[in-house]
Amino acid sequence: MTAAGAEPEVLPIAGDDDVVRVRQLVRTYAQRVKLSLVDQTKLVTAASELARNTLIYGGGGAASIQVVGDGRRSGVRAAFSDTGPGIPDTGLALADGWSSGSGLGLGLSGARRLVDEFDLDTEVGRGTTVTVVKWKR
Template sequence: MTGGPDLSAPQVVTITSDADVVRVRQLVRTVAVAVKLSLVDQTKLVTAASELARNTLVYGGGGGAEVGLVDSGRRKGVRIAFSDDGPGISDLDLALTDGYTSGGGLGLGLGGARRLVDEFEIDTGAGRGTRITITKWARSV
């Protein structure tokens, strides 16, 4: 054993501080390498995860990220689910608009994070928190 995380089951990171955002990035990078994402795809996924982890902390008041391997039978990938019990996103269309930011993040916003991954699902509403699930698939060779 290398002493790294057990990737056979999803890993959960509680997000309550900047240090936790860093832990999410590191775990996502580890899992992305394990499923053999290209360096470009690793960077895209880590960037999206970093933005969403920061949003979970800043706008959701903290929450969690669950990072795991997925296998479609044809290819492997990384799936990350971010969740918080914050105020939710009252205007999702606006939040997904290119260039929209409420400040403090990487400047990507939700729309930028969505473009960096292969699958992006969001469940939110005013007063009920937010859950965002993203997936990045390894390219077939």
């Protein structure tokens, strides 16, 4: 997969207002590549969950959003990174219904179901990066 445009746009995630800004930027990119309204909603929902996780569980971090292409299609890639505590058990964290906090436990698993590609890179003590891609159909 190669970048189909400019360098990624990076937004800090340090508060609730930043989560809103990330959601708005992801929607702008989804519209730019002409994702269907349903796919726009799925991507924006996943991005909102992941940005909120970055803030709450990672202590803040950054989102990186860009248009990507693989030679046949275009899409949007969004990566959410933090330098928080990391996830000790990724299998458990990706299971429906599990939460390390008081939430419903649908953040990571729900986000994974809403996108076409999902990558979780985490290490205890180093932090977490979750990268998602939604392709135009």
